[in-house]
Amino acid sequence: MERIKRLGLKIAPAYGWLWVLIMLAVNAVAFQGTRLVNTWWKHYDLSLPIDSYFPLVKWFIIIYIPVAYAQWIYGFALSAREKKLTCKKIFTAEIIAKLMCMVCFLVMPTTMVRNDLTDTDLLSRWIQFVYDTDPADNLFPSIHCLESYILTRCFFSKRIGMEHCPSWFKWISIPVTLLVFASTLYMRQHVFVDIIAAIVVSELGLLISTCYYRKHET
16 A cells, blocks of 8 residues: 555655546536436537538547547646646636536536447447447536646646646647547537537636636735
8 A cells, every 4th residue: 555655646746636536526526416417407409500510430439538538647647746836726727617517517408419320340339338328418518628628728828837748748739639629529429519618618717727826826
């Protein structure tokens, strides 16, 4: 146990791990907890004409799961390693954005029509597994897009002031985030406005967080 503790502290300081745990708890409440309440409520389909231009493209499952999750895990691990104030700014922004998502999930539950998969190839079975384990609800805003976008914004934000993000990861996060956006559409997991909403709540979360900590720095 002591060896595991030492390894954990090598990855990130104790305060970084605390913020990670708080973030995960908020995510569970916002995304899964709201389903205990809004499942039987009326849900709205926010599809627009532009969404018809995004058919199911199976290979995007590779972006949607392993690539996106790799970006998040590495990105939030880097965030947890930052000095305490920077760490606070990043995770506070993420948590505020996630709480805004929770409000949206409760005030205006959303849904969409997904593809019926009849093929039995590996990608089709993988997508069907995602459909089965992640019902077509709590879509607006897209948490998938939120996580990728807010990390990338933090990497480049002077107000955040990250010091431990390698240059290669900072720049590769831009195309990865755009691919994650595309994957939510081509996987038929989200509609276009879900992406826009994710960007909006991310920007609001960053604005509130940085303004709050800037005020309390002085």
